[in-house]
Amino acid sequence: MHDAEERYRDILEGLAVYFASPFVADVLATASRFAEPDLGGALNRNQITSKLWLADALAGAGGGRFGTVTVLGGWFGVLAAILLADRRLAIDSVVSVDIDPRCAAVARSMNASHGQRFSAVTADMLDYPYPDPRPGTAPDLVVNTACEHLPDFASWYGRIPRGQLLALQSNDYFAVAEHVNCVPDLEAFRRQAPLAETLFAGSRRHKKYTRFMLLGRK
Numbered sequence: 001m002h003d004a005e006e007r008y009r010d011i012l013e014g015l016a017v018y019f020a021s022p023f024v025a026d027v028l029a030t031a032s033r034f035a036e037p038d039l040g041g042a043l044n045r046n047q048i049t050s051k052l053w054l055a056d057a058l059a060g061a062g063g064g065r066f067g068t069v070t071v072l073g074g075w076f077g078v079l080a081a082i083l084l085a086d087r088r089l090a091i092d093s094v095v096s097v098d099i100d101p102r103c104a105a106v107a108r109s110m111n112a113s114h115g116q117r118f119s120a121v122t123a124d125m126l127d128y129p130y131p132d133p134r135p136g137t138a139p140d141l142v143v144n145t146a147c148e149h150l151p152d153f154a155s156w157y158g159r160i161p162r163g164q165l166l167a168l169q170s171n172d173y174f175a176v177a178e179h180v181n182c183v184p185d186l187e188a189f190r191r192q193a194p195l196a197e198t199l200f201a202g203s204r205r206h207k208k209y210t211r212f213m214l215l216g217r218k
């Protein structure tokens with residue numbers, strides 16, 4: 001092991017103990033197990049800030065109690081881990097769906113401390129079966145924080161049943177090649193993903209771009 005690696009491992013191990021944090025312990029175990037270069041990007045300051053912003057909205061406007069949370073474009077499972085560790089939220093289970101087959105194993109490791117409450121699936125969100133909302137139960141939630149990555153957003157949105165509770169994020173970071181569906185502002189995002197009932201709509205400025213978020217029922 002390099003000196004630098006050993007140093008960061010020591011620091012993360014110490015932080016996991018100090019904060020009594022299964023999240024930090026899972027991050028450390030995952031970083032040790034998987035030589036995945038993009039893991040740093042998935043855990044960087046902007047990513048974590050954006051995920052905490054979503055958790056805040058779910059705990060506030062969203063009411064905090066959910067059945068199954070389906071995270072589309074769930075990447076390495078960081079959002080799932082943040083939501084499952086949040087004491088303000090009561091979530092039965094999280095399913096993380098990503099088209100990239102590299103993601104599921106890393107996401108499972110990132111959520112190891114949540115046991116059966118977490119699962120990861122390799123699938124295209126355009127083919128994924130979205131069941132109708134179940135009345136009389138804790139609301140199931142569909143999360144898509146990768147809206148800017150969808151070339152045919154309208155097709156995906158058309159497959160979501162009416163009445164489904166949704167949490168969506170997009171951004172105006174047009175400079176990134178994979179961002180094929182950015183929106184210039186919050187109003188454009190609202191037009192792209194029209195909601196019958198809006199519980200939260202907001203923008204958050206980062207250094208290089210602005211992120212937009214919508215929470216509500218389709």
Ligand SMILES: C[S@@+](CC[C@H](N)C(=O)[O-])C[C@H]1O[C@@H](n2cnc3c(N)ncnc32)[C@H](O)[C@@H]1O
Pocket residue numbers: 047072073074075076097098099100103123124125126145146149150
């Ligand atoms: C790089 S991440 C970042 C996206 C977003 N800004 C976030 O923080 O969640 C986008 C993820 O969406 C996934 N993705 C893109 N298109 C998808 C599709 N059609 N179905 C499922 N996952 C998809 C990619 O594989 C990638 O892991």
